[in-house]
Amino acid sequence: MRFLRSSLRMGSWGVVVTAALILSLTVICEAAKLTPNYYDKTCPRALPTIKKAVSAAVARERRMAASLIRLHFHDCFVQGCDGSLLLKDADGIVSEQTALQNNGSVRGFGVVENIKSAVEAVCPGVVSCADILAVAARDSSVYVGGPTWTVKLGRRDSTTASRAVAQQNLPLAGADLNNLTAVFARQGLSLKDMVALSGSHTIGLARCVTFRGRIYNETNIDPSFARMRQRRCPATNNVGNDNLAPLDLVTPGSFDNYYFKNLLQKKGLLHSDQILYNGAPTDDLVLKYSKDSAAFYADFATAMVKMGDISPLTGSAGEIRKVCSFVN
Ligand code: HEM
Ligand SMILES: *[C@@H]1O[C@H](CO)[C@@H](O)[C@H](O)[C@H]1NC(C)=O
Ligand SMILES: *[C@@H]1O[C@H](CO)[C@@H](O)[C@H](O)[C@H]1NC(C)=O
Ligand SMILES: *[C@@H]1O[C@H](CO)[C@@H](O)[C@H](O)[C@H]1NC(C)=O
DSSP, X not given: OHHXXXXXXXXXXXXXXXXXXXXXXXXXXHHTSOBTTTXXXXXXXXXXXXXXXXXXHHHHOTTXXXXXXXXXXXXXXXXXXXXXXXXXXXXXXXXXXXSTTTTTTOOOHHHHHXXXXXXXXXXXXXXXXXXXXXXXXXXXXXXXXXXXXXXXXXXXXXXXXXXXXXXXXSOOTTOOHHHHHHHHHTTTOOHHHHHHHHGGGGSOEEEHHHHHHHHXXXXXXXXXXXXXXXXXXXXXXXXXXXXXXXXSSSOTTSOSSHHHXXXXXXXXXXXXXXXXXXXXTTHHHHHHHHHOHHHHHHXXXXXXXXXXXXXXXXXXXXXXXXXXXXXX
């Protein structure tokens, strides 16, 4: 109302100017949105080039599919999907890679740099590292039998990173449901998104240090499963910390819904996995996904797109890095 009254007072010129302002603001906001066809004109070969490089890397080492999906997740939860995770220590940069949740754990940076080189070779200076992570995550999922989705593009790369924010925003394996819910809610993600996205643990590996507490001390764990995991993960603190075990004991190399089926049998590897099926409000979703892999795939795809939308840098914000591990 006040706007209308002041427009009237301003007379017709005021109205025209105000309308023009609103229009240009709308245009700016539109430009700030990610779109699937962002590189259609500027780099039509971007997507096939990324896909080819991902396929080669995952063919070489199947676990790489898991590692690449996790990179996109750990990027998006810290300052948004801006490639900040990829930056190494440098002048003014304290790398997120040594945050507690990342140190000695996140991997695949060499592969990302190879993908970036391949993309730079076809169109230098056009495609961001943040977008490469988003596309590589989708291509990885598809390669190991998971769902596909249309990746929105147009993210730009940060010129900053934050180890402190990484430590604050990335979930810990020892977290309880309230902690986890808060961590995802901070990113605008729901409980349903969280359960679906946790289904990523249908592939990939975890280090003993992340599940030692669970396999020796928890009661909501299948005893024979606990014994099996104890064989390669000693109870003694800091002994065998880096010994690996599959997050999904049945089909660790394939994207499917065994992660959820395992939870029904108390065979979740991480504390943060099993709490999703432990008499909590998330039980129903776990049950549903364990029976209905189509529902899991659909919700996973939706949640990945939502995660990929977290606070992107667009327009003239940030930059297009030449290499992913350092700012230009
Ligand atoms: C719900 C909270 C989550 C917690 C507490 C959590 C924690 C972990 C931990 C502790 C590991 C093993 C890391 C290590 O051994 O150092 C891991 C691996 C993994 N996480 Fe999560 N995660 C969560 C959610 C997610 C989400 C949302 C995604 C993807 C959308 C994801 C994807 C993965 C993948 C693919 C791996 C295996 C990586 C590899 O083998 O290289 N996780 N996660
Ligand atoms: C990261 O891990 C390495 C190797 O285990 C260790 O030497 C280093 O202190 C850790 N960095 C931080 C910041 O915790
Ligand atoms: C979970 O939240 C509680 C209360 O906010 C906090 O004291 C605790 O340190 C958190 N634990 C983890 C693992 O994040
Ligand atoms: C199990 O819990 C006990 C008591 O809280 C603790 O002293 C011990 O270190 C824990 N063991 C492991 C392997 O986490």
